[in-house]
Amino acid sequence: MLLDDVEFTTQAEPAGPARDAAFAHALAVLRDRRDEFTRLGHVPKDYVDLLVKAGIYRASTPATFGGEPQAPSDFMRRIEEISAIDPSTGWVASFGSALTYFSALPEDTQRTLYGKSVDVVFAGGMFPMIEARRVDGGWIASGTWFFASGCRGADILGIGLRGGPETEGRPLTALVHPDDVEIVENWDVAGMKSTGSHNVQVKDLFIPDELTFVRGGTPTVDEPLTRYPALAYAAQVLAVTALGAGRGALDHIREHGAASTSVTGGTAKGNRPVYKLGLAHAEAELRSARAFFYETTDDVWAKAVAGEEITVEDRALLRIAASHAAQAGRQVVLAAFDLAGTGAIFNGHPLQRFLQDGLVPAQHAMLQENTFEAGGALLLGLDAGIPSFP
Known part of the structure; x- marks a missing residue:
């Protein structure tokens, strides 16, 4: 059995200080090794272990089982900081939030899993x-699943099965x-x-029944983080990598744009009006999107904590x-x-x-342009038109 x-x-x-130092060390190593990760085409397990030591993969383990769940804003600021160095690694680290999904597992399954470790590295191809075949006690599955980000460094993998009447059609x-x-x-x-x-x-x-759950389903554990909307959180942790990418891009052009010379013999690039205006507009765009993103997160988190x-x-x-954060991050890196x-070519x-x-984040199905339409529809009291949204 999997859990054995x-x-x-x-x-x-x-x-405390030891974990903060582990996070600072992981960032320093990332600056040195990010080109290596690009060449490899994945974040290797030894670096994932550094993220584990920094607490990234216990950030959504329920306190009931010995975890140390973080407020969404606290966790996502860490992912943003990682992404400002290397957005791909930020994307892999963002799945430290994925255990919010696990809260829909049977409680006994969670107790067994977290009894082995509260630092669980998960990756999924959903x-x-x-269509799996129903058998006594579980399912028989055959198939291929796409986009299993971080699968090379994961402890546990997830695959998506089509739900039936018992799941109200949810996967x-x-x-x-x-x-x-x-x-x-x-x-x-x-x-x-x-x-x-x-x-x-x-x-x-x-796959035994006790190792399956409805994605975004009703939690079997009641804690603030399990009350926070799981599907929205899944979209947010991906979107925040675009904010980090925007930050990294702007930091670069700010640090290197004020050169005193120009290869064409004209005004130094950083002292041209278009450069100064472009930088200022991009900073405003990124910071505005970021403020909306975290303000909304904190408002909903306060309700989750209060049980409202x-x-x-x-x-x-x-x-x-x-979705706005993902789109704004894209526009800022283009600027x-x-x-x-x-x-830069x-x-x-x-x-x-x-x-x-x-x-890339704005290309994701959870962050594409149609999600704005779906969100607007809900604000108007209409049907979102997207399954499982919001």
């Missing part, structure tokens, strides 16, 4: 939703051991290269703020690329990392 076979070899440093997630899947190395992309979002496939794999009703409008605003000029230019990675 999975092994955990690393745990977070104690909360789509397409495969199931099934937990499987990495040894039970084949990773199909097909992640040949221009952006987010080191997320290693390969396909995963299984053949006639038995989180309304459809609250959820819609979380989704709108997430930085424009300001940097011809040199070379593959080795520092802005290429932020450009190529920063364009």
Whole structure:
């Protein structure tokens, strides 16, 4: 059985100075190794272990089972900081939030899992939703799933199954051991290269009922983080990588734009009106999107902590703020690329990392333009038109 076979070899440093130092060390190592991760096409397990030591992968483990759940804003600021160095690694680290999904597992399953470790590295290929065969005590699944970001460094993988009447049509997630899947190395992309979002496939794999749950389903544990909207949070942690990409891009052009000379013999690039105006507008764009993003997050989190009703409008605003953050991050890295000029077209230019990675979050199904329409529909009391939204 999965929970008997999975092994955990690393745990977070104690909360406080030791864990803060572990996070600072992980950031320093990332600056040195981010090019290596791009060449590899994934974030290797030894670096994921550094993120574990920094507490990233216990940030959504319920306190009931010994976890140290973080407020969403606190967690996402860490992901943003990672992403300002390397957005791909930020994307992989963002799945430290994924255990909010696990709260819909049977309580006994959670107790067994977290009894082994509260630092669980999860990766999932959720789509397409495969029609599994129902058998006594579980499911038999065969199929291929896409976009399993971070699958090379995960302790546990998830695959998506098509739900039925018992789930009201909502998808199931099934937990499987990495040894039970084949990773199909097909992640040949221009952006987010080191997320290693390969396909995963299984053949006639038995999955017991106790290792399945409705994605975004009713939690079996009642804590503030399990009250916070799980699907909205899943969108937010991806969107925040675009804010980090924007920050990294603007920091670069700010640090390198004030050169005293110009290759063309004209005014130094950083002293041209278009450069100064472009930088100021981009800073305003990024900071405004960021303020809306965190303000909305904190408003809903306060309701979760107080046990107050989180309304459809609250959820819609979380989704709108997430999509806006992804779109704003994209626009800011494009603005930085424009300001940097011809040199930025070379593959080795520092802005290429932020450009190529920063364009990707807004392409994600949870953050595309149609999510604005769905959010607006809900604010008007209409049907969102997207399954499981918000």
